[in-house]
Amino acid sequence: MGDILTILREHGPLLLIGQYPNGPLGGLAVTFVLSVLGIALAFPLGVLLALARISPFRVFYWPATALVYVMRGVPLIMVIFWVYFFLPVLIGRPVSGFSTMLATLVVYQSAYLAEIVRAGIESLATGQMEAARAVGLSYIQAMRKVILPQALYNMVPAMLSQFVSTIKETSLGYVISVNELTFAADQINSILLTKPFQVFLILALIYFVLCFSLTQLARHVERRITRKRAGAATGASPRSPRATAIAQVLP
Amino acid sequence: MSPLDFSVLLRGDYPGMIAKGLVTMLELTAIAWLLAMALGIVLALVRMTHSRVAQALVAAWVEYHQNVPMLVQIFLWYFGIATLLPMGTQQWVNRHGGEFIFATIAISLAMSAYVSEDLRGGIRAIPKSQIEAARALGFTYLQSFRLVVLPQALRIALPTLVNHTVLLFKGTALAMTIGVAELTYATREIESQSFKTVEVYLFTTAVYLGLSLLIMAGGSQIERRMRLPAR
Amino acid sequence: MMNTMITFNGVNKWYGAYHALDDISATVAKGEVVVVCGPSGSGKSTLIRTVNRLEDIQKGSIEFDGQDVNAPSLDLNKFRSHVGFVFQSFNLFPHMSVAENIALAPVNVLKQSKSAARARAVELLERVGLAAKADAYPGQLSGGQQQRVAIARALAMDPPAMLFDEPTSALDPEMVGEVLQVMKSLARDGMTMMCVTHEMGFAREVADRVWFMDHGKLVETGTPDDFFSNPQSDRARKFLSDLRSH
Numbered sequence: 001m002g003d004i005l006t007i008l009r010e011h012g013p014l015l016l017i018g019q020y021p022n023g024p025l026g027g028l029a030v031t032f033v034l035s036v037l038g039i040a041l042a043f044p045l046g047v048l049l050a051l052a053r054i055s056p057f058r059v060f061y062w063p064a065t066a067l068v069y070v071m072r073g074v075p076l077i078m079v080i081f082w083v084y085f086f087l088p089v090l091i092g093r094p095v096s097g098f099s100t101m102l103a104t105l106v107v108y109q110s111a112y113l114a115e116i117v118r119a120g121i122e123s124l125a126t127g128q129m130e131a132a133r134a135v136g137l138s139y140i141q142a143m144r145k146v147i148l149p150q151a152l153y154n155m156v157p158a159m160l161s162q163f164v165s166t167i168k169e170t171s172l173g174y175v176i177s178v179n180e181l182t183f184a185a186d187q188i189n190s191i192l193l194t195k196p197f198q199v200f201l202i203l204a205l206i207y208f209v210l211c212f213s214l215t216q217l218a219r220h221v222e223r224r225i226t227r228k229r230a231g232a233a234t235g236a237s238p239r240s241p242r243a244t245a246i247a248q249v250l251p
Numbered sequence: 252m253s254p255l256d257f258s259v260l261l262r263g264d265y266p267g268m269i270a271k272g273l274v275t276m277l278e279l280t281a282i283a284w285l286l287a288m289a290l291g292i293v294l295a296l297v298r299m300t301h302s303r304v305a306q307a308l309v310a311a312w313v314e315y316h317q318n319v320p321m322l323v324q325i326f327l328w329y330f331g332i333a334t335l336l337p338m339g340t341q342q343w344v345n346r347h348g349g350e351f352i353f354a355t356i357a358i359s360l361a362m363s364a365y366v367s368e369d370l371r372g373g374i375r376a377i378p379k380s381q382i383e384a385a386r387a388l389g390f391t392y393l394q395s396f397r398l399v400v401l402p403q404a405l406r407i408a409l410p411t412l413v414n415h416t417v418l419l420f421k422g423t424a425l426a427m428t429i430g431v432a433e434l435t436y437a438t439r440e441i442e443s444q445s446f447k448t449v450e451v452y453l454f455t456t457a458v459y460l461g462l463s464l465l466i467m468a469g470g471s472q473i474e475r476r477m478r479l480p481a482r
Numbered sequence: 483m484m485n486t487m488i489t490f491n492g493v494n495k496w497y498g499a500y501h502a503l504d505d506i507s508a509t510v511a512k513g514e515v516v517v518v519c520g521p522s523g524s525g526k527s528t529l530i531r532t533v534n535r536l537e538d539i540q541k542g543s544i545e546f547d548g549q550d551v552n553a554p555s556l557d558l559n560k561f562r563s564h565v566g567f568v569f570q571s572f573n574l575f576p577h578m579s580v581a582e583n584i585a586l587a588p589v590n591v592l593k594q595s596k597s598a599a600r601a602r603a604v605e606l607l608e609r610v611g612l613a614a615k616a617d618a619y620p621g622q623l624s625g626g627q628q629q630r631v632a633i634a635r636a637l638a639m640d641p642p643a644m645l646f647d648e649p650t651s652a653l654d655p656e657m658v659g660e661v662l663q664v665m666k667s668l669a670r671d672g673m674t675m676m677c678v679t680h681e682m683g684f685a686r687e688v689a690d691r692v693w694f695m696d697h698g699k700l701v702e703t704g705t706p707d708d709f710f711s712n713p714q715s716d717r718a719r720k721f722l723s724d725l726r727s728h
């Protein structure tokens with residue numbers, strides 16, 4: 001275990017922020033930037049895709065559905081290779097690993113977010129849309145003012161969950177040499193050579209702490225939302241949504 | 252851009268490489284899936300016991316495997332844990348396709364966490380009274396689980412289990428990073444040798460997409476078959 | 483005592499500070515039909531569930547068919563397979579057909595052959611009037627039908643006594659009759675029965691004794707005639723008048 005502390009002390013900065021300020025940003029900082037930017041840009045795209053998925057217009061429905069199915073059915077690593085190959089061709093310039101990874105995450109996550117938003121919209125009682133239209137709002141207005149605010153609020157836990165997934169997915173940046181956390185760990189391993197277990201254990205633990213904390217946050221938010229939703233529906237104080245443990249019956 | 256020439260896939264070594272890639276991918280998927288399901292069921296069972304220690308251990312297992320990226324888990328096994336094995340074992344493993352073995356282990360352990368959570372959700376959805384009824388008839392804990400709880404839990408958990416099967420299948424592509432010659436690995440090899448990127452990528456994408464859709468459709472079919480008749 | 487089936491001796495149970503069962507002592511003789519009634523929260527369901535240890539007790543003893551229910555050496559599963567228990571919410575296994583539900587325990591606990599168990603299941607279904615539904619699934623049956631299957635399932639293990647925990651409380655009124663019919667025929671055939679129920683008509687017709695419980699205590703016992711026309715305690719009087727007035 002002393003090894004681990006030594007590694008952290010000597011190479012910690014490399015892991016966490018790369019060679020900054022003496023070089024480009026790297027490690028965990030890049031992972032963080034990639035994930036936040038990725039999910040932030042994927043979000044509006046995801047909402048648009050969700051609306052396209054519930055649209056009665058085939059010109060919207062089919063391309064959106066195709067994109068969602070492709071992203072669900074193809075491994076992320078293949079999507080990375082596609083974007084790596086296609087993006088420079090598309091914009092006529094070489095593209096950095098970081099930008100490639102970012103573009104990939106945006107496209108990939110927008111498909112998953114689209115499904116989450118769609119589920120959120122469809123889980124709202126149809127009465128909501130009816131009521132909104134009945135007072136004279138247009139479809140778009142109803143969406144913006146009534147449906148989406150509620151759907152998105154309900155879906156915050158699921159979206160936090162997707163954020164955690166995005167963080168995990170940034171690790172694939174390694175494959176195209178993006179200087180994120182996994183790549184940084186691999187660099188350290190190449191330097192040390194004799195302590196691979198310790199290095200990769202540290203790597204795993206850093207992801208674990210980061211993702212676990214966010215997952216716990218998502219669960220906390222979910223509990224609060226469930227409580228609020230139940231309270232609004234019945235007006236009474238709701239009980240815990242967790243079912244009683246079956247194990248209690250077994251002596 | 253020159254027109255697409257798919258015949259490149261039939262040239263020279265390429266068909267062989269693709270075939271090997273496909274077989275390896277399918278083997279990896281099948282073995283990892285079976286291990287993940289078996290382990291997931293055991294974990295769900297353990298979690299149902301009264302022992303707080305057991306529950307905490309399973310919870311820790313699940314949290315670890317769900318919060319660490321699969322790629323990192325593969326690396327930890329192949330580059331890290333492998334070096335902790337005694338020398339003789341390491342040599343044996345290397346001679347018998349160590350990359351494949353460790354990739355299988357990493358993927359199946361990771362997915363076992365998801366399976367156990369799916370089953371746990373299914374089990375929680377079953378009314379407590381079902382177990383009471385089974386116990387009142389005189390069934391043991393294990394019998395109650397096997398005959399009454401598990402069949403119903405699997406039914407309820409089926410859609411998420413199918414989703415996670417697709418996830419497992421897609422995860423096999425990550426094995427290429429440690430040199431397992433599955434489909435994505437073969438794709439990159441052929442691309443680097445033939446420069447016919449689009450053709451090869453399209454082929455591989457079609458294979459992954461097709462098989463994923465097949466798994467999802469298969470899941471729907473099973474769901475329909477298992478649906479209980481109602482009034 | 484060879485003639486008693488169930489004996490409660492100084493039975494006490496607490497949920498934390500709440501005294502759920504307060505010093506209950508009573509016996510059910512072989513072939514006797516006992517109806518346990520009382521206001522909700524009186525502990526009657528809790529009491530009947532202590533007999534097959536779906537609930538545990540902290541003080542006192544319970545004997546069933548000569549066995550000490552709480553003895554540490556008791557093979558609980560084997561013991562339970564000899565106690566017929568019918569739940570308020572039927573609790574049929576939805577993923578199995580009716581016949582499979584009934585045959586499940588005989589096959590897996592008594593190690594009967596599947597064909598023998600199925601034959602017996604069909605026999606029992608005839609007894610409860612549902613022979614035609616042997617291969618139907620619980621989801622296809624009405625509540626009353628499901629409860630009758632549940633009774634058949636309990637009977638499949640040939641128990642020396644049957645315990646009923648509010649068997650008709652979860653049923654729509656028009657289905658209560660068909661279940662009571664089955665229970666009455668069991669009583670007439672000499673089955674020892676302990677029933678927690680609100681069905682006073684049933685009590686009058688087939689019960690040998692009525693036990694009245696309130697706040698965890700066994701307040702009064704007597705024959706149905708005595709209990710209904712001449713209740714001894716104030717609480718029993720209040721309970722009966724509440725029952726009649728709605």
